Amino acid sequence: MEKVNNDNYKITGDLTIKGITEQVTLKAEFGGIMSDFYGNIKAGFDISGKINRHNFGLTWGAITDAGGVVVSDEVRLAFNIQVSKQA
Secondary structure: OOEEEOOEEEEEEEEEOOOOOOOOEEEEEEEEEOOOOOOOOOEEEEEEEEEEEHOOOOOOOEEEEOOOEEOEEEEEEEEEEEOOOOO
């Protein structure tokens, strides 16, 4: 994880889909830290990015009768992550 500014980070790691591994960089925004009802410390992050599905061997596609594409080459990823501090 690399800090970009204030509460924004870049996360780089390997993503494997259908046996094909590619390095992917995602944006992460730190949402803050708080305690839950049980006193557990939690931190939240919003993580987003995009990949090209063809890089992972996902090549199926179709065109509608109106000429629209059914599946885009670009796949957007969005995660809301909450992590807990272990005692």
